[in-house]
Amino acid sequence: MTASETGVRPDATTIGDARRRVETLVCGLPGGGIDERMFNEPWELRAFAMAVAAYHSGKYEWGEFQRSLSHSIRQWEEGNGGEPWSYYEHWLTALETVLADNGVLSDVALDDRTREVMAVPRDANHHKAHREPIAISPAIR
Amino acid sequence: MAGPTDTRLNTQEEITARVKALEAMLIEKGIMTTEAVDRLAEIYENEVGPQLGAKVVARAWSDPEFKARLLADATAACAEMDISGLQGEEMIALENTDDVHNLVVCTLCSCYPWPVLGLPPNWYKAPPYRARIVREPRKVLAEDFGFVVPDSVEIRVWDSSSELRYWVLPKRPEGTEEMGTFDLAALVTRDSMIGVGPAASPSS
Structure with missing residues (x-):
C-alpha cells in the first residue's frame, strides 16, 4: 500500500501541478515581491487559500480581487492607515471587500463572528499537558 | 468600494480570529469547503513560519x-x-x-x-x-x-x-x-x- 492510497500523505506531483495553477493566478497581482509574499503567520496562508477558493467557486472575478488589493495597498501608501506594512492584511481587506461588494458577507456579521471566536479559548479542548507517551510499541529482541 | 475592515486589527490574535470567523462563515454559506482550503494551503505549507x-x-x-x-x-x-x-x-x-x-x-x-x-x-x-x-x-x-x-x-x-x-x-x-x-x-x-x-x- 502506498501513502497516496491510504490518504495520509498527498503525492508530490499533484501538489506541483496545483502550485503551477495557483501561481499563474497570483503572478498578475499588485504589490508584494517574493519576500513580501512569504507567509509568516498561519493566518496568512489561510487567507491566501480562501481568496483562491472563493474565486474558484465563482463568487467573483479574479480582476475584482486584483483591483481591490491594489486599492487597499494604494490607501496604505497614501497614509490613510498609518499602520505598519503587512501584505496579507491588505490581502484580507481585499477579500472582505470583494465578498461584501458581491453580497456574500456583511462586515457587521463578520465582526460579530470574530468576537465569538475570540471568546472561545484557543484549543479549548486540549489544554492539559500530557507528560507520558500516549502509546508505546515495545522493542522485540 | 465598501471598506469592510474599519475595525483595527491590532494583534495577530485578533486577525487570526477574524480569518477563522471568515472561513467558518464561508463554509456555512456553502462557498467553500475546509478540504478545498486545505488543499490550496497544502501547496505552501512548507513555507510558513520560521522553520528554525x-x-x-x-x-x-x-x-x-x-x-x-x-x-x-x-x-x-x-x-x-x-x-x-x-x-x-x-x-x-x-x-x-x-x-x-x-x-x-x-x-x-x-x-x-x-x-x-x-x-x-x-x-x-x-x-x-x-x-x-x-x-x-x-x-x-x-x-x-x-x-x-x-x-x-x-x-x-x-x-x-x-x-x-x-x-x-x-x-x-x-x-x-x-x-x-x-x-x-x-x-x-x-x-x-x-x-x-x-x-x-x-x-x-
Missing part, C-alpha cells in the same frame, strides 16, 4: 552542552537561538537513540510547535494519522511513510497539547562526522522532527 528546527537540531548534534540544555528545557534552549514560544507554552525535544524512536501526534486537534517547525502538514491534522499512529505506530510508519523502524527499537508516541508541544531530535546520520552545522541542518527534514522519518543521509 533544523538549525536547532544541527547545533545539538555538534555541541553536546547545547544538546544537554535542549533536552533539559527546549523552550529555554530555543530562546538562546532567538526562537520564542507562541504564548510561552512549554516545548520538549525528545531524543531518538539506538533503542528508542519518538514520534509526535496531536490526538485532538493540531497542536504543533510551529515557531520551530513551521506550519503542520495537512496529514498531521487529519483524522487518519491522529487515530492510526496511536493504535499501530510501527505499521503506519512503514506503510504510510516508508520508514521501517527496526524491531529492536521501542517506539514512543507523544501527544502534543496547547500547553506542552513535543518535537523530535532525530539521530545524527552516519557519515556526517566531518560536517559543519550549516550542512548538517540541510539533512534535517520536517518529517524527521515529527518522527515519521529519519534525517536525510548525506549520500542521498
Whole structure:
C-alpha cells in the first residue's frame, strides 16, 4: 500500500501541478515581491487559500480581487492607515471587500463572528499537558 | 468600494480570529469547503513560519552542552537561538537513540510547535494519522511513510497539547562526522522532527 492510497500523505506531483495553477493566478497581482509574499503567520496562508477558493467557486472575478488589493495597498501608501506594512492584511481587506461588494458577507456579521471566536479559548479542548507517551510499541529482541 | 475592515486589527490574535470567523462563515454559506482550503494551503505549507528546527537540531548534534540544555528545557534552549514560544507554552525535544524512536501526534486537534517547525502538514491534522499512529505506530510508519523502524527499537508516541508541544531530535546520520552545522541542518527534514522519518543521509 502506498501513502497516496491510504490518504495520509498527498503525492508530490499533484501538489506541483496545483502550485503551477495557483501561481499563474497570483503572478498578475499588485504589490508584494517574493519576500513580501512569504507567509509568516498561519493566518496568512489561510487567507491566501480562501481568496483562491472563493474565486474558484465563482463568487467573483479574479480582476475584482486584483483591483481591490491594489486599492487597499494604494490607501496604505497614501497614509490613510498609518499602520505598519503587512501584505496579507491588505490581502484580507481585499477579500472582505470583494465578498461584501458581491453580497456574500456583511462586515457587521463578520465582526460579530470574530468576537465569538475570540471568546472561545484557543484549543479549548486540549489544554492539559500530557507528560507520558500516549502509546508505546515495545522493542522485540 | 465598501471598506469592510474599519475595525483595527491590532494583534495577530485578533486577525487570526477574524480569518477563522471568515472561513467558518464561508463554509456555512456553502462557498467553500475546509478540504478545498486545505488543499490550496497544502501547496505552501512548507513555507510558513520560521522553520528554525533544523538549525536547532544541527547545533545539538555538534555541541553536546547545547544538546544537554535542549533536552533539559527546549523552550529555554530555543530562546538562546532567538526562537520564542507562541504564548510561552512549554516545548520538549525528545531524543531518538539506538533503542528508542519518538514520534509526535496531536490526538485532538493540531497542536504543533510551529515557531520551530513551521506550519503542520495537512496529514498531521487529519483524522487518519491522529487515530492510526496511536493504535499501530510501527505499521503506519512503514506503510504510510516508508520508514521501517527496526524491531529492536521501542517506539514512543507523544501527544502534543496547547500547553506542552513535543518535537523530535532525530539521530545524527552516519557519515556526517566531518560536517559543519550549516550542512548538517540541510539533512534535517520536517518529517524527521515529527518522527515519521529519519534525517536525510548525506549520500542521498
